[in-house]
Amino acid sequence: MKNYIKFGLLLFFCFQLHQFYAVELVQQDFNTFSNFANKLGINITKYNSSNICYTNGLFCFPFSSQYWIINFDWTGNNTYSIQHEDIQFPYMQRLRFEKMVLQDTFFGQLITKLPNVTEFACNSCNLISIPTGTSKVITLSLNSNDFNGIQKFSSIPQTVRYFSSYNSSAHESLVWVNDLKVAKVFESLSLSTNAFPDCSNLNVTELKLYLTNNFETSLANTKNGLSKTTKYVYLEGKYNQVQNLTFPNNFTTSQTFSKGDTYGLTTYWSLESVYVNWKVATPLVFNTPNSLRNIKIRFGSFSTNDGKFPIQSSSLLDTLEVSYSNNLVELDFNVLRKIRSNLFGSNKISMELPAEIKWENDDQIAWSINPNTNSIRSNYALDLRTNSFYGTLPKWTCNTYSIFSSNKFTGELPSCYTCFLKDSFTRSKISGNNFTNYQDSWTADKYPPCTTIQINQVYIQQGAYQSSRYLQLIGKDLGVHSTIVGMISNFNVSFTPLIENEWYQALVNETVYSLLTRSSTIQVYFPIPDKLITTRGNFKELVSYNTTISQTTFNVKSNGGGSTSTSTSGTSSSGSVSPTDEPNSCSSLFISQTLLLISLVLSLLI
Ligand SMILES: *[C@@H]1O[C@H](CO)[C@@H](O)[C@H](O)[C@H]1NC(C)=O
Ligand SMILES: *[C@@H]1O[C@H](CO)[C@@H](O)[C@H](O)[C@H]1NC(C)=O
Ligand SMILES: *[C@@H]1O[C@H](CO)[C@@H](O)[C@H](O)[C@H]1NC(C)=O
Ligand SMILES: *[C@@H]1O[C@H](CO)[C@@H](O)[C@H](O)[C@H]1NC(C)=O
Ligand SMILES: *[C@@H]1O[C@H](CO)[C@@H](O)[C@H](O)[C@H]1NC(C)=O
Ligand SMILES: *[C@@H]1O[C@H](CO)[C@@H](O)[C@H](O)[C@H]1NC(C)=O
Ligand SMILES: *[C@@H]1O[C@H](CO)[C@@H](O)[C@H](O)[C@H]1NC(C)=O
Ligand SMILES: *[C@@H]1O[C@H](CO)[C@@H](O)[C@H](O)[C@H]1NC(C)=O
Ligand SMILES: *[C@@H]1O[C@H](CO)[C@@H](O)[C@H](O)[C@H]1NC(C)=O
Ligand SMILES: *[C@@H]1O[C@H](CO)[C@@H](O)[C@H](O)[C@H]1NC(C)=O
Ligand SMILES: *[C@@H]1O[C@H](CO)[C@@H](O)[C@H](O)[C@H]1NC(C)=O
Ligand SMILES: *[C@@H]1O[C@H](CO)[C@@H](O)[C@H](O)[C@H]1NC(C)=O
Numbered sequence: 001m002k003n004y005i006k007f008g009l010l011l012f013f014c015f016q017l018h019q020f021y022a023v024e025l026v027q028q029d030f031n032t033f034s035n036f037a038n039k040l041g042i043n044i045t046k047y048n049s050s051n052i053c054y055t056n057g058l059f060c061f062p063f064s065s066q067y068w069i070i071n072f073d074w075t076g077n078n079t080y081s082i083q084h085e086d087i088q089f090p091y092m093q094r095l096r097f098e099k100m101v102l103q104d105t106f107f108g109q110l111i112t113k114l115p116n117v118t119e120f121a122c123n124s125c126n127l128i129s130i131p132t133g134t135s136k137v138i139t140l141s142l143n144s145n146d147f148n149g150i151q152k153f154s155s156i157p158q159t160v161r162y163f164s165s166y167n168s169s170a171h172e173s174l175v176w177v178n179d180l181k182v183a184k185v186f187e188s189l190s191l192s193t194n195a196f197p198d199c200s201n202l203n204v205t206e207l208k209l210y211l212t213n214n215f216e217t218s219l220a221n222t223k224n225g226l227s228k229t230t231k232y233v234y235l236e237g238k239y240n241q242v243q244n245l246t247f248p249n250n251f252t253t254s255q256t257f258s259k260g261d262t263y264g265l266t267t268y269w270s271l272e273s274v275y276v277n278w279k280v281a282t283p284l285v286f287n288t289p290n291s292l293r294n295i296k297i298r299f300g301s302f303s304t305n306d307g308k309f310p311i312q313s314s315s316l317l318d319t320l321e322v323s324y325s326n327n328l329v330e331l332d333f334n335v336l337r338k339i340r341s342n343l344f345g346s347n348k349i350s351m352e353l354p355a356e357i358k359w360e361n362d363d364q365i366a367w368s369i370n371p372n373t374n375s376i377r378s379n380y381a382l383d384l385r386t387n388s389f390y391g392t393l394p395k396w397t398c399n400t401y402s403i404f405s406s407n408k409f410t411g412e413l414p415s416c417y418t419c420f421l422k423d424s425f426t427r428s429k430i431s432g433n434n435f436t437n438y439q440d441s442w443t444a445d446k447y448p449p450c451t452t453i454q455i456n457q458v459y460i461q462q463g464a465y466q467s468s469r470y471l472q473l474i475g476k477d478l479g480v481h482s483t484i485v486g487m488i489s490n491f492n493v494s495f496t497p498l499i500e501n502e503w504y505q506a507l508v509n510e511t512v513y514s515l516l517t518r519s520s521t522i523q524v525y526f527p528i529p530d531k532l533i534t535t536r537g538n539f540k541e542l543v544s545y546n547t548t549i550s551q552t553t554f555n556v557k558s559n560g561g562g563s564t565s566t567s568t569s570g571t572s573s574s575g576s577v578s579p580t581d582e583p584n585s586c587s588s589l590f591i592s593q594t595l596l597l598i599s600l601v602l603s604l605l606i
Contacts, residue, residue, distance in 0.1 A: 023053040026066045029089055033058065033069065036086040040076060063091055076100040078126060084113045096121040096141070108133025130155045130165070138162060147171070147192070153178045153202075164190035166210040168238075174212055178202070199227040208234040211243050211276070219248045226254050230269050237275030242300055247278040247310070255290040268293035268316075276300040277327075283312035296321040296343075303327055311335050315362065319379065323347065333357070340364040341379040345386050345403075352391035359399065366399045368481075368497040376496055377401055385432075393417075393430070398501040401481050406432035413438045416501045419450035420479045423528045429480075450529045452477040458524075458537035460508070460516060462545040469513050469542065471495075473504045473524065487523040489515050 030049040037044045042056055053060035059071035068091035081101035092114050102122055110117055111134050121141035122131075128146050132155070139162040148171040156163050163186060170192035178198045190208040191197065195216045199207060204227040215237075219225075226233070237243035256269045267290040277300045286292060293316065295302075302322045303310050309332040314320070320336070321343035322328055328347045333354050336342045342365065359366050365381035382402035392411035393404060405428060413435040420426040422444055431440050437448050455475040463470055471486060473495055478484060484495040484504055491512050495504035508516065516522070516539040524533045 022050060023060055023067050025049045025053050025060055026068055029060075029069045029091075032086075032088055039086065040074065040080055059094075061091070070094065072096070074098070074100070078124075082106055084109050088113055090115075092117055094119040096123075097125065098123045100125055102127065102131060104131070105133070107131035107135065110135040110137065130157070133157070135159065140164070143167065143190075147174055149173055149175075151176050153180045153184075153197075158184075161186055162188045164188070164208075166190050166192040166208070168210065170210065170212050172212050172214050196225045198225050199230070200225060202227050203229040205229055206232045206234075209236070211235060211237050213238065213241055215243055215245075217244060218246055226250075226269075228256060230256055232270050232272070235271075235273040235276050237273075237300070239275060239299075242275045242277050244277045244279065247280045247284065247302075249281075249284070251292055252284050252286050253288045253291060255288065268318075270294035270296070270319075272296040272298075273300055274298050278302045278310075280304050280310035283308070283310055284314075285312050286314040286317050289316065291316065293317060294319040297323075297325065299324045301325045301327040309335065314339055318364075319343065336382070337363045337365050340367070340377070341381060341383075343380065343383040345383045347387050349384070350388040350390070353389060353394050353397070355394050357394075357396040359396075365402075366499065368401060368500055393433075393435075398477075398480060399499055401497075401500055403429045404433070405429060409433035410435065412436055415448075415450070415452040416477050416479060418448045419453055419477050420482055420528050421447045423482070426480070426482075426528075450477075450531065453526060453529075453531055453533070455524060455533055455535045458522060458535055459541070459543055460513070460537075460539055461505075461543040463507070464545060467510075469508050471506045471508050471516070471522075472543075473506075474502065477501060478504055479526070483527050485525040485527065487525055488512050488519070491515065 027049055030052060033052070034044055037056065044052065044056065047055060052058060053067060053069075057071075057073040058069055060067040061070045062068075069089045070091050071094040072087075072089070072092065073094075073096040075098040078099045078101060081103055082097075083103070084106065087095070093116055095114065095117050096119070098121075100122060102125055107120070108131070110120065114135075116136065118136055119139040120135070120137045121139075121143075122145075123141060124144040125142070126146055127142055128148060129151060130140075130142060135157060136159055137157060138159060140157065140160045141163075142165045144167045145165065147165060147167065151165075151174065153176065172194060174192055175195050176191050176193045176197045178201070180202065184202050186202060186204045186206075188206040188208070189199070189204050190210070192210040192212060194212040194214055196209065196219050207227070207230055235243075235245075251271065254269070256267060269292055271292055271294070273296070276297070278297060279301075280303065283304060295317065296319065298321070302325065307327060307329060309328075309330055311317075311320070311332070312335070314335050315338050317339045319341040320339050321341075323343060324346045326348060328344070329349055330351050331342075331344065331349060337357060337360075357363070368377050369375070380402050381400040382397070382404075384407065385403050386406040389404065389407040389409060391409065393409050393413060395414050395416070397404070398414055398416035409430075410433070413430060417426060417430055418437060421438060427440075430438070453475070454477065455473060457472070457474040459472050461470050461472050462468070471493060473484070473486070478497075478501050480500045481497060486493040486495060486506055488508075493506040493508055493512060495506045497504050520539065521534055521536050524535060525531070526533075
């Protein structure tokens with residue numbers, strides 16, 4: 001993934017450079033490359049030093065006002081054996097070969113011949129083990145080679161932090177043994193193996209395992225196997241022979257320690273699997289802090305041995321995805337309501353949704369702000385598309401950002417959807433069912449009239465930060481993730497959801513705020529269904545930030561299916577982050593992502 005992004009950026013950048021600058025490659029590099037090209041059978045007669053950069057897998061970059069080759073990517077045909085003199089490029093940083101023959105000494109001499117290479121790949125090079133030698137290589141990819149038998153962690157060069165060596169048809173007997181006595185840091189470790197490697201004394205952030213056909217089924221070593229710093233574990237079985245594994249109970253309790261990443265401190269890890277059938281002995285309990293937070297299971301099952309829903313309690317799960325699974329036939333909504341994102345598309349689930357859910361403060365599916373990142377949710381709360389759910393679509397679904405298309409729902413579609421049917425995104429969330437008041441084939445003139453949109457309350461509230469103020473809008477059938485525009489004199493503000501369909505808010509700046517305080521009405525416009533509501537509010541009063549209403553949502557819900565939760569106020573739960581923080585952190589997230597992008601581009605080039 002990361003490499004794709006890098007590669008994409010690189011391509012884009014090369015293209016830009018190529019377009020706008022004439023790049024003159026230093027003659028020394030040009031000569032070395034043309035000799036190499038001749039041996040590789042690359043025809044470069046139409047190129048000279050002014051036009052060869054960014055062709056034939058070359059990437060050049062200026063150092064002391066001259067362009068040098070810094071990257072070379074080449075796919076051969078497993079005939080040419082690379083000699084050291086072929087590749088004397090003093091500024092080279094990345095060398096990626098596919099289907100090339102490496103001499104035994106090649107890798108060992110990287111340090112002298114290509115002193116600044118930090119990324120090296122030889123994929124499909126018929127290697128049977130890691131070439132020996134010292135180098136400054138940090139990223140080493142040796143995928144689709146012929147590794148077999150026992151491979152030792154100690155054979156991975158000391159400098160390497162990103163190591164990848166997998167082969168989709170690896171030998172059955174391939175196993176990686178941890179013979180390291182001293183802790184070593186791996187940002188990423190991707191291996192084909194027939195057993196879960198023991199990473200307990202290592203610092204491995206991301207562990208990806210490609211399972212051989214006879215991969216151990218019990219994961220008995222897993223307790224010892226997971227590194228304390230692991231953030232992500234990926235297991236991939238085979239398309240044609242899905243692996244059967246027992247879900248280790250230890251996965252529910254394995255803790256990771258805090259380590260800074262792009263979102264600040266994270267103290268949990270994520271599990272993803274493809275082509276793995278997970279068997280669960282007794283329903284799992286995920287309530288351990290600093291533990292497994294996200295589970296994604298694709299093309300494999302996840303259920304108890306008798307086919308029941310495998311989770312008993314999960315107040316700390318953030319994402320649960322089980323998709324393209326044949327055996328999952330039922331869900332437990334008492335568990336799901338506590339999980340932020342439940343992604344169950346493309347299964348064979350056949351059941352009715354619960355008729356009613358009385359929201360509680362820790363019902364994560366009804367939070368539109370992600371309390372962990374303070375951003376508006378982008379993942380669905382419930383993705384139930386392409387299953388066999390039947391019965392009516394209950395009204396509580398209006399409070400969740402969810403998708404229900406391609407099921408067998410019948411009966412009357414609630415007005416929170418019918419009011420917004422002219423919006424194709426709304427339609428896409430409920431299409432492929434058979435409602436009495438909506439059919440996919442209908443044209444807009446047949447849609448039910450929208451008479452239920454209503455605004456009950458507008459007021460201004462202090463945000464978490466001294467100077468921030470929010471216009472709050474509480475009502476009925478405001479829609480799910482809908483576009484709502486507040487029109488104040490000549491200014492427009494846009495609302496974002498706090499509770500879907502019932503409660504939206506908009507950040508207002510000083511200009512708009514002072515206009516509001518001089519007026520008692522505002523106009524609220526819903527582009528879909530094209531409805532303008534003029535409403536009154538007491539804008540002279542600034543509701544303070546520390547009132548209950550600013551810090552919790554469901555405790556104080558005034559209308560709709562809201563119930564008063566008996567739990568303590570949101571300040572003590574994980575949802576305690578005030579939703580009013582959100583736009584500030586949104587912009588800081590944006591800034592940090594921009595910085596990330598810039599630093600990524602810089603890191604590619606410098
Ligand atoms: C394989 O590559 C060599 C040079 O590296 C070239 O001479 C030969 O023609 C290639 N063979 C095929 C089948 O492409
Ligand atoms: C190399 O390419 C040029 C055109 O760019 C062509 O004229 C020449 O015949 C090619 N040489 C070989 C050996 O294929
Ligand atoms: C390189 O080739 C291009 C045409 O392909 C030509 O315009 C240019 O003058 C050549 N540059 C040199 C330094 O020979
Ligand atoms: C190689 O990298 C070192 C530092 O890592 C740097 O000082 C040196 O200039 C680089 N050499 C070249 C030719 O890029
Ligand atoms: C993977 O390993 C097998 C067995 O060693 C080998 O035949 C095959 O070429 C390797 N590469 C790929 C891409 O499967
Ligand atoms: C590995 O991580 C632990 C804590 O998670 C830390 O104390 C230790 O210094 C790390 N070791 C290395 C080699 O970075
Ligand atoms: C799980 O952890 C327990 C103790 O915490 C340990 O006895 C057991 O061997 C571990 N492994 C498995 C697979 O249960
Ligand atoms: C997993 O179990 C299924 C049936 O339960 C079986 O068909 C399949 O071969 C098993 N997979 C492996 C890799 O043993
Ligand atoms: C849709 O439901 C109606 C009854 O409300 C039924 O007559 C019709 O056959 C159903 N259509 C489909 C495609 O299932
Ligand atoms: C405000 O929104 C309305 C409705 O979308 C639009 O007609 C109007 O031009 C907007 N005004 C400004 C200043 O953007
Ligand atoms: C205040 O907000 C309005 C509406 O979003 C915007 O049009 C206006 O430019 C903002 N004014 C200032 C000073 O930022
Ligand atoms: C709310 O804030 C005001 C002023 O900052 C303070 O006097 C009051 O005690 C606070 N109320 C609560 C419940 O914290």
